[in-house]
Amino acid sequence: xxxxxxxxxxxxxxxxxxxxxxxxxxxxxxxxxxxxxxxxxxxxxxxxxxxxxxxxxxxxxxxxxxxxxxxxxxxxxxxxxxxxxxxxxxxxxxxxxxxxxxxxxxxxxxxxxxxxxxxxxxxxxxxxxxxxxxxxxxxxxxxxxxxxxxxxxxxxxxxxxxxxxxxxxxxxxxxxxxxxxxxxxxxxxxxxxxxxxxxxxxxxxxxxxxxxxxxxxxxxxxxxxxxxxxxxxxxxxxx
Amino acid sequence: xxxxxxxxxxxxxxxxxxxxxxxxxxxxxxxxxxxxxxxxxxxxxxxxxxxxxxxxxxxxxxxxxxxxxxxxxxxxxxxxxxxxxxxxxxxxxxxxxxxxxxxxxxxxxxxxxxxxxxxxxxxxxxxxxxxxxxxxxxxxxxxxxxxxxxxxxxxxxxxxxxxxxxxxxxxxxxxxxxxxxxxxxxxxxxxxxxxxxxxxxxxxxxxxxxxxxxxxxxxxxxxxxxxxxxxx
Numbered sequence: 001x002x003x004x005x006x007x008x009x010x011x012x013x014x015x016x017x018x019x020x021x022x023x024x025x026x027x028x029x030x031x032x033x034x035x036x037x038x039x040x041x042x043x044x045x046x047x048x049x050x051x052x053x054x055x056x057x058x059x060x061x062x063x064x065x066x067x068x069x070x071x072x073x074x075x076x077x078x079x080x081x082x083x084x085x086x087x088x089x090x091x092x093x094x095x096x097x098x099x100x101x102x103x104x105x106x107x108x109x110x111x112x113x114x115x116x117x118x119x120x121x122x123x124x125x126x127x128x129x130x131x132x133x134x135x136x137x138x139x140x141x142x143x144x145x146x147x148x149x150x151x152x153x154x155x156x157x158x159x160x161x162x163x164x165x166x167x168x169x170x171x172x173x174x175x176x177x178x179x180x181x182x183x184x185x186x187x188x189x190x191x192x193x194x195x196x197x198x199x200x201x202x203x204x205x206x207x208x209x210x211x212x213x214x215x216x217x218x219x220x221x222x223x224x225x226x227x228x229x230x231x232x233x234x235x236x237x238x239x
Numbered sequence: 240x241x242x243x244x245x246x247x248x249x250x251x252x253x254x255x256x257x258x259x260x261x262x263x264x265x266x267x268x269x270x271x272x273x274x275x276x277x278x279x280x281x282x283x284x285x286x287x288x289x290x291x292x293x294x295x296x297x298x299x300x301x302x303x304x305x306x307x308x309x310x311x312x313x314x315x316x317x318x319x320x321x322x323x324x325x326x327x328x329x330x331x332x333x334x335x336x337x338x339x340x341x342x343x344x345x346x347x348x349x350x351x352x353x354x355x356x357x358x359x360x361x362x363x364x365x366x367x368x369x370x371x372x373x374x375x376x377x378x379x380x381x382x383x384x385x386x387x388x389x390x391x392x393x394x395x396x397x398x399x400x401x402x403x404x405x406x407x408x409x410x411x412x413x414x415x416x417x418x419x420x421x422x423x424x425x426x427x428x429x430x431x432x433x434x435x436x437x438x439x440x441x442x443x444x445x446x447x448x449x450x451x452x453x454x455x456x457x458x459x460x461x462x463x464x465x466x467x468x469x470x471x
Contacts, residue, residue, distance in 0.1 A: 102374040102376035
């Protein structure tokens with residue numbers, strides 16, 4: 001998987017986004033390093049999902065830059081899993097194969113990769129079931145399998161467990177750990193402090209559209225530098 | 240009340256009257272060909288209209304929506320002018336042939352298929368676009384996937400097209416000429432036989448036309464329900 005040169009680090013400088021004159025995110029500068037689990041933490045409305053979409057190229061920034069080390073390779077070496085997974089109106093296997101087709105892979109590669117994903121993620125009993133009739137946890141497992149089958153170097157996860165029960169959350173977190181051990185770089189948003197503690201190696205803490213602090217998770221949780229982070233860690237409502 | 244026309248109608252149907260069968264065969268051939276051409280053109284065009292952004296797009300959308308209600312006689316007249324001896328396509332000699340009837344019905348079906356496809360694909364694109372763009376797919380590459388995922392809703396559009404074409408009389412009467420054994424379809428025959436007072440054949444054709452429409456709809460409804468259970 002790592003035979004190709006890395007698209008990382010990802011340098012984000014002065015990144016911001018405004019809509020209809022309202023600045024929703026501004027002045028975000030940070031570096032995403034290879035093979036790290038970076039958690040974007042903050043309360044609802046902090047701009048976490050927006051930051052992920054800007055990094056992934058789904059939204060054009062209105063200020064600042066998103067600069068990959070190898071921009072020409074970047075788009076096909078990253079994937080994203082959304083909070084509410086988009087399930088096509090076809091079977092589990094059909095969803096995997098359609099995603100690979102949309103990503104431009106030839107038919108033999110689609111077949112072999114979807115078969116590998118079905119095996120790895122234990123989807124065989126669900127392979128012929130309509131994806132939209134799966135449970136929330138099963139759908140998110142399929143979304144993770146779909147992202148994995150693209151062999152990304154960087155995986156963006158936007159609150160992937162927000163709508164899941166504890167069992168399904170544990171299963172998704174285990175997958176994230178495995179991906180990370182295999183060398184994938186994880187950039188994930190969450191507003192769940194416990195999840196951030198379990199998964200983070202690095203933390204980016206956002207509040208009301210600005211980056212409040214960032215750095216190693218251990219430092220952040222032990223001695224947060226900002227008043228907002230201290231309040232958030234203490235479980236207080238920020239606004 | 241006399242049951243004469245109905246009795247005669249059932250007798251014609253039961254005996255497999257050759258004239259009746261010939262009319263039904265031609266009607267189905269013309270309409271199904273028009274539906275096939277309408278879908279082959281209308282599905283990709285509708286999808287393109289849903290996904291493309293260009294100046295004047297909303298005008299095009301409104302025009303196709305309006306054309307769904309195009310009066311068949313007007314469509315027939317336009318095709319007639321095109322195909323008549325002095326028209327631009329006159330030398331092809333297509334006027335008063337089944338091909339001219341297929342052409343007229345295709346013109347009537349096309350706006351229905353285009354407009355309904357556009358509406359279905361727009362809704363799907365709204366739901367899917369973030370995921371598709373994340374996968375690196377542009378709008379053009381997304382079209383086959385969107386059409387396949389919209390298949391159940393699109394079937395309604397295709398049926399609406401079939402319904403319009405099979406029930407239509409004005410356009411095919413003008414461009415087909417209602418020539419016995421050549422361009423006489425169920426609807427044109429019903430018009431003629433009713434005016435002649437030959438109600439038995441007219442009623443028989445009416446029953447079959449209704450039966451066919453019901454059968455197609457029931458088949459599509461059943462297939463759609465089954466497919467929804469299988470594909471979600």
